[in-house]
Amino acid sequence: MxxxxxxxxxxxxxxxxxxxxxxxxxxxxFYFGVxxxxxxxxxxxxxxxxxxxxxxxxxQLDLExxxxxxxxxxxxxxxxxxxxxxxxxxxxxxxxxxxxxxxxGLEQKTEQCFVYQHTAYYLQDGKLPLxxxxxxxxxxxPQFTEGKSLFWKKGKDSSVLPKNAGCRARDHYFxxxxxx
Amino acid sequence: MRKVALMILLPFGAxxxxxxxxxxxxxxxxxxxxxxxxxxxxxxxxxxxxRNMSGLxxxxxLSPKLTVYATAIASNHxxxxxxxxxxxxxxxxxxxxxxxxxxxxxxxxxxxxxxMDAEKAHLRLAVYAEGAYVxxxxxxxxxxxxxGDNKGVGGGLIITYLQRKFAVSLTSGGIFPFATLGQSPxxxxxxxxxxVRTYYGNALTYQLSFGYxxxxxxxxxxxxxxxxLYFELHGKAMKHARVDLFVGHANEYRLDPLRYPPALQSxxxxxxxxxxQFILRSNTRIDGSLTFPLMGKSYxxxxxxxxxxxxxxxxxxx
Numbered sequence: 001m002x003x004x005x006x007x008x009x010x011x012x013x014x015x016x017x018x019x020x021x022x023x024x025x026x027x028x029x030f031y032f033g034v035x036x037x038x039x040x041x042x043x044x045x046x047x048x049x050x051x052x053x054x055x056x057x058x059x060q061l062d063l064e065x066x067x068x069x070x071x072x073x074x075x076x077x078x079x080x081x082x083x084x085x086x087x088x089x090x091x092x093x094x095x096x097x098x099x100x101x102x103x104x105g106l107e108q109k110t111e112q113c114f115v116y117q118h119t120a121y122y123l124q125d126g127k128l129p130l131x132x133x134x135x136x137x138x139x140x141x142p143q144f145t146e147g148k149s150l151f152w153k154k155g156k157d158s159s160v161l162p163k164n165a166g167c168r169a170r171d172h173y174f175x176x177x178x179x180x
Numbered sequence: 181m182r183k184v185a186l187m188i189l190l191p192f193g194a195x196x197x198x199x200x201x202x203x204x205x206x207x208x209x210x211x212x213x214x215x216x217x218x219x220x221x222x223x224x225x226x227x228x229x230x231r232n233m234s235g236l237x238x239x240x241x242l243s244p245k246l247t248v249y250a251t252a253i254a255s256n257h258x259x260x261x262x263x264x265x266x267x268x269x270x271x272x273x274x275x276x277x278x279x280x281x282x283x284x285x286x287x288x289x290x291x292x293x294x295x296m297d298a299e300k301a302h303l304r305l306a307v308y309a310e311g312a313y314v315x316x317x318x319x320x321x322x323x324x325x326x327x328g329d330n331k332g333v334g335g336g337l338i339i340t341y342l343q344r345k346f347a348v349s350l351t352s353g354g355i356f357p358f359a360t361l362g363q364s365p366x367x368x369x370x371x372x373x374x375x376v377r378t379y380y381g382n383a384l385t386y387q388l389s390f391g392y393x394x395x396x397x398x399x400x401x402x403x404x405x406x407x408x409l410y411f412e413l414h415g416k417a418m419k420h421a422r423v424d425l426f427v428g429h430a431n432e433y434r435l436d437p438l439r440y441p442p443a444l445q446s447x448x449x450x451x452x453x454x455x456x457q458f459i460l461r462s463n464t465r466i467d468g469s470l471t472f473p474l475m476g477k478s479y480x481x482x483x484x485x486x487x488x489x490x491x492x493x494x495x496x497x498x
Contacts, residue, residue: 033299035297035298035299035302036295036297036298036302039198039200039393039406039459039462040399040402040404040406040459040462041200041406041459041462041463041465041493043402043462044402044462044463044495045211045214045493045495046211048211048495048496049211049212052496063399063400063401063402064398064399066299088244089211089212089213089244090211090212090244091208091209091210091211091212091241091244091292092297093295093297095299
């Protein structure tokens with residue numbers, strides 16, 4: 001009887017230890033669209049360029065929709081601009097870049113911006129829902145919207161930081177929120 | 181998670197159009213640091229034998245916009261000497277036996293300077309420059325650098341438009357061949373060969389290529405074989421050649437172009453080449469086409485010309 005009791009306590013203790021003690025902030029997955037893809041051979045070259053990125057664990061491309069997902073390695077700094085550059089290096093242009101972000105434990109978080117992995121992310125319009133533990137962000141800088149149209153429609157120029165910006169870091173990106 | 185993905189990955193239409201023409205170069209370039217290898221050949225029957233010109237091409241994406249090729253060319257298309265009594269008779273020489281030999285190299289660079297992309301279409305413009313260094317005897321004014329008939333340089337513009345499964349590409353450029361000094365045997369055996377220098381005609385080149393992706397109807401994975409149909413119109417308009425006889429001798433003179441055979445006269449032609457292409461495992465490309473005369477004709481080849489190509493990319497994964 002006593003043996004079973006201690007075994008049960010041990011099992012509960014082990015289970016509790018195996019669960020994460022705290023959830024760290026992180027990008028969970030990136031979604032992207034590629035313009036100009038013409039064939040599966042082209043998609044393959046995009047996939048190979050993306051796989052070279054040090055923070056990418058896996059690439060899943062939808063050949064029909066010319067969209068894809070990037071699964072990320074844990075603990076490696078993510079560079080969204082490198083994703084756009086990899087697609088350009090493959091000979092194509094990026095249509096959109098979005099990501100799912102787990103917000104708990106962000107280095108800094110205000111209604112206009114947050115800092116993650118020493119990079120500041122500024123919301124272009126509206127306020128960040130600070131109470132939510134997961135955000136869907138869409139990158140809005142011109143490097144993420146180039147090649148969108150045959151008629152030279154460019155993305156909004158976001159090169160100037162907003163006045164009184166609350167988040168400071170060496171790199172910065174502009175984002176919009178998308179509802180989950 | 182799936183719900184989020186569905187919201188983000190909006191339902192865009194399929195985009196499979198093809199522009200990987202068997203003969204023409206599209207304005208699109210290789211991915212950065214990608215290496216490609218292409219084995220290609222042109223074959224036609226001449227009297228009682230097959231003439232073949234083959235090239236082994238190494239391709240490299242120097243940058244996303246700049247691609248370079250280097251091709252080693254071999255053929256049984258050129259003899260050691262010019263024809264007997266060139267250019268009066270036997271020009272172009274037909275049915276003579278020439279050994280298969282290495283001719284030289286062809287270098288090519290393509291720079292894509294404009295890309296206007298959309299989800300289901302793109303328009304791309306590129307400029308190209310090429311040069312060939314070969315040791316060959318060529319009997320026609322029509323210059324050709326790609327398969328090594330002549331040494332010389334060239335360049336031009338490529339415009340490629342793609343809409344869903346259909347792609348069209350227009351290429352226009354110029355070839356500026358260099359002169360070649362050769363020996364024409366005298367019909368009297370005891371007499372020495374006659375040195376002849378040929379200045380081949382500068383040429384305007386034009387190419388209009390259409391491509392259509394036939395299969396797969398719907399992409400599922402990279403292992404599906406792609407089947408593409410092509411139809412290419414291509415040709416040249418060239419000036420007459422100039423031929424100097426007895427080069428280096430006291431009696432050296434330039435022959436009046438009026439006395440040249442048709443192969444050395446100015447002219448133009450348009451050929452048509454239907455083609456078929458398989459792309460295996462999204463990488464290995466096998467294509468073939470057949471060339472027929474449509475307007476005028478080329479004296480440098482006999483019809484039909486069978487063209488075959490096998491190409492494979494090697495991507496750097498690190």
